[in-house]
Amino acid sequence: MTNNHDLLKDLAPRKFGLRGKLWSGLLILVTAAGVIAYIDQLIQGQVVTNMRDYALWGIYISNFVFFVATSFVGSVTVAVLRLTRNKWRTPLVRIAEIISLASIIMAGITIILDMARPDRLLNLFTHARLQSPITWDVIIIPTYIALSFLLLYFPLLPDLALLKKYFNTKNSFLSKWYGRLSLNWTGSKMQKALQEKSIRIIAILIIPVGILLQTIDAWLFSTTYRIGWDSTNMGAYFISGAFVAGLGALITVVCIVRKVRKLEKYITLYHLDKLGKFLVLACLTYLYFNINEYLIPIFTATVEEETHLNELVYGEYSFLFWFSQLVGLILPIFILIFKAGRKPGPMFIAGFMVVIGSWWKRYIIVTPTLLHPFLPIEGVPESWQTYFPSLHEWLITGATLAMALLIITFLIRYLPAVPIQRTAEEMELYRTEKELEP
Amino acid sequence: MENKTSKTDSRRDFLRKLTSGGAVAASGMALYSLTSCKNKSEDKATLLTTDGKLVQVSDSEIQALEERSVSPAEARQGIPGKKFVMVVDLGKCKNAKKCIEACDKHHNLTPDRPYIKVLKMQDNEKSSPYWMPKKCFQCDNPPCVKVCPVGATYKRTDGIVLIDNERCIGCRFCMAACPYSARVFNWGTPPDEDADITYSPETSVPSEVGTVGKCDFCPDMLRMNKLPHCVTSCPNGVIYFGDEIDDTVSNGEQTVRLSSLLKDKAGYRYMEELGTEPRVYYLPPVDRLFPFENDSDNFEGT
Ligand code: SF4
Numbered sequence: 003m004t005n006n007h008d009l010l011k012d013l014a015p016r017k018f019g020l021r022g023k024l025w026s027g028l029l030i031l032v033t034a035a036g037v038i039a040y041i042d043q044l045i046q047g048q049v050v051t052n053m054r055d056y057a058l059w060g061i062y063i064s065n066f067v068f069f070v071a072t073s074f075v076g077s078v079t080v081a082v083l084r085l086t087r088n089k090w091r092t093p094l095v096r097i098a099e100i101i102s103l104a105s106i107i108m109a110g111i112t113i114i115l116d117m118a119r120p121d122r123l124l125n126l127f128t129h130a131r132l133q134s135p136i137t138w139d140v141i142i143i144p145t146y147i148a149l150s151f152l153l154l155y156f157p158l159l160p161d162l163a164l165l166k167k168y169f170n171t172k173n174s175f176l177s178k179w180y181g182r183l184s185l186n187w188t189g190s191k192m193q194k195a196l197q198e199k200s201i202r203i204i205a206i207l208i209i210p211v212g213i214l215l216q217t218i219d220a221w222l223f224s225t226t227y228r229i230g231w232d233s234t235n236m237g238a239y240f241i242s243g244a245f246v247a248g249l250g251a252l253i254t255v256v257c258i259v260r261k262v263r264k265l266e267k268y269i270t271l272y273h274l275d276k277l278g279k280f281l282v283l284a285c286l287t288y289l290y291f292n293i294n295e296y297l298i299p300i301f302t303a304t305v306e307e308e309t310h311l312n313e314l315v316y317g318e319y320s321f322l323f324w325f326s327q328l329v330g331l332i333l334p335i336f337i338l339i340f341k342a343g344r345k346p347g348p349m350f351i352a353g354f355m356v357v358i359g360s361w362w363k364r365y366i367i368v369t370p371t372l373l374h375p376f377l378p379i380e381g382v383p384e385s386w387q388t389y390f391p392s393l394h395e396w397l398i399t400g401a402t403l404a405m406a407l408l409i410i411t412f413l414i415r416y417l418p419a420v421p422i423q424r425t426a427e428e429m430e431l432y433r434t435e436k437e438l439e440p
Numbered sequence: 441m442e443n444k445t446s447k448t449d450s451r452r453d454f455l456r457k458l459t460s461g462g463a464v465a466a467s468g469m470a471l472y473s474l475t476s477c478k479n480k481s482e483d484k485a486t487l488l489t490t491d492g493k494l495v496q497v498s499d500s501e502i503q504a505l506e507e508r509s510v511s512p513a514e515a516r517q518g519i520p521g522k523k524f525v526m527v528v529d530l531g532k533c534k535n536a537k538k539c540i541e542a543c544d545k546h547h548n549l550t551p552d553r554p555y556i557k558v559l560k561m562q563d564n565e566k567s568s569p570y571w572m573p574k575k576c577f578q579c580d581n582p583p584c585v586k587v588c589p590v591g592a593t594y595k596r597t598d599g600i601v602l603i604d605n606e607r608c609i610g611c612r613f614c615m616a617a618c619p620y621s622a623r624v625f626n627w628g629t630p631p632d633e634d635a636d637i638t639y640s641p642e643t644s645v646p647s648e649v650g651t652v653g654k655c656d657f658c659p660d661m662l663r664m665n666k667l668p669h670c671v672t673s674c675p676n677g678v679i680y681f682g683d684e685i686d687d688t689v690s691n692g693e694q695t696v697r698l699s700s701l702l703k704d705k706a707g708y709r710y711m712e713e714l715g716t717e718p719r720v721y722y723l724p725p726v727d728r729l730f731p732f733e734n735d736s737d738n739f740e741g742t
Pocket residue numbers: 575576577578579582583584585601617618619620621622623654716
């Protein structure tokens with residue numbers, strides 16, 4: 003029988019071990035390299051990228067779309083799990099919310115990195131034009147950041163109060179901060195009622211906001227005449243893609259945290275099994291939309307559409323296209339559909355494949371379309387007809403990914419990755435249920 | 441810097457002279473018609489003000505006025521009572537690229553970001569290829585304007601779509617939205633960025649790093665009742681320019697009725713089906729003046 007003290011000891015944040023330190027050090031290094039590259043980009047302008055007049059968006063944008071997609075995981079777990087009161091969610095929601103917050107913050111930063119004149123950022127507010135999808139993004143991203151933050155923070159309050167007590171003797175500095183952040187949580191009836199109500203409101207809000215966020219992201223593309231973007235399928239396509247990317251990221255992080263923090267007792271095989279099935283469902287849905295997007299147009303494709311599709315299927319982008327379809331979607335389905343595939347090891351691999359596949363999938367959505375405009379690409383240097391990111395772009399993009407991981411790592415370092423209070427309550431419930439059984 | 445102040449001073453001086461008679465010479469166009477009686481042998485020119493007085497003005501002052509740049513705020517208005525259009529006769533183009541040269545020169549453009557491109561087009565395998573000069577179509581329903589988050593690109597009453605590069609944030613959404621790839625971007629610092637010229641969206645100079653650019657229909661020339669540079673520089677009279685309200689277009693040598701030109705020669709607009717309503721018309725490449733000669737590398741830049 004686990005008593006509350008053991009529980010606290012298991013779940014309370016712990017100092018980094020050697021691995022943790024090396025990992026954080028590496029991430030900081032990657033981030034620093036990216037910051038230097040970005041400063042250079044500020045000085046020289048975006049000539050340092052390989053974007054040019056035709057490939058006018060590159061990995062900054064596809065990386066942005068990727069972050070937006072993974073940030074959806076917070077809404078998903080809330081929508082599907084919290085509101086339907088699915089019990090197996092408990093040890094997973096916090097990690098999902100952490101990923102969500104880190105991703106959406108990085109999405110906000112990434113889109114600024116893509117702006118050639120970040121010094122004029124304020125124009126977005128002072129000269130805002132409501133009919134531009136970018137303005138919708140300017141509104142929706144901060145909203146989603148705020149909601150994701152609150153959704154992480156409010157359920158944390160009881161845990162923070164517990165941690166304050168727990169660290170009282172061990173680390174008075176940490177204890178003081180946990181105390182401050184817990185906003186004097188005592189667990190009184192009134193506080194509980196207030197907390198529950200606030201969480202419910204945010205949980206309900208974050209679903210439409212999350213869906214809007216994904217859709218607006220899709221509209222950035224579908225409001226243009228470009229082949230491959232100009233599709234009414236886009237909104238739903240992006241939402242289902244976000245399910246996949248978000249759950250893939252969740253599985254990957256959950257597997258790592260479970261192993262590193264030795265949480266096998268709390269994040270059990272049962273939880274992983276459910277999560278694995280959930281990802282299969284998401285992948286199948288996304289596959290359905292991919293068929294709609296790539297296969298069905300064959301029947302009515304105009305010449306331009308056909309060129310675009312051929313380029314993807316057998317042409318220059320065929321490797322990345324098939325990589326994102328096979329490694330990012332079909333193989334993970336095959337792994338996770340079997341019970342043996344939903345064990346920690348294979349599941350981690352499947353989750354990781356999904357994440358990598360999802361990242362390249364966004365690249366495949368952004369780049370080939372831009373290089374197939376209606377009018378031929380002529381009268382410009384030869385090299386402008388193709389695009390592959392420059393060193394600067396890789397460094398900067400690498401840094402955004404590292405920063406996202408850094409945020410996740412530090413939040414997991416200082417916050418209980420698995421909700422303590424809730425787990426305790428559920429265990430209590432479980433015990434009483436057991437005792438009541440004849 | 442000094443140069444700039446002296447220029448502004450002489451401009452002010454000039455304006456004072458002109459307005460001394462009580463006439464306010466605000467429009468460059470009204471003055472342009474007067475500059476024609478400029479006496480070339482001397483440094484001074486005699487001008488007629490709008491209220492009928494003669495004034496002596498030095499050449500440098502005229503120069504300053506001709507270069508008077510319209511401020512970004514004024515440039516949003518458009519020239520009253522006008523609807524500019526362009527007609528490109530594909531039957532006459534032989535890829536002489538003089539339009540590109542002239543446009544590049546006047547907008548200080550490097551060869552890799554011209555406002556006009558002459559594209560090699562072939563509608564189907566059996567029809568013969570032809571050259572198609574292509575610039576911004578100044579769409580009446582411009583997709584680029586719709587998506588700009590800060591209103592840095594806008595549509596004016598005279599039909600012209602301009603860019604205010606002092607407001608542009610460099611998001612390139614307008615470039616993605618333009619179906620005709622008409623826009624170019626200043627990826628690095630353009631050579632003229634620090635030039636001592638007052639910026640105006642009507643001249644599009646100086647360009648600025650991290651902002652977008654495109655054919656502007658040369659409103660600075662239009663204000664002086666002159667034709668855009670690409671029109672006047674074309675040796676074959678391919679490009680006609682004019683005003684839809686007047687129903688006249690001119691290629692510099694020949695002035696014709698817009699409506700009959702489009703009717704007689706079956707004028708069309710590129711990709712009409714998109715509904716962008718371009719203000720640039722094409723005349724089909726029939727009755728060619730020149731055979732199509734293919735020089736494989738169409739890019740002559742660095
Ligand atoms: S041609 Fe392109 S840039 Fe010009 S007005 Fe039309 S959409 Fe805008």
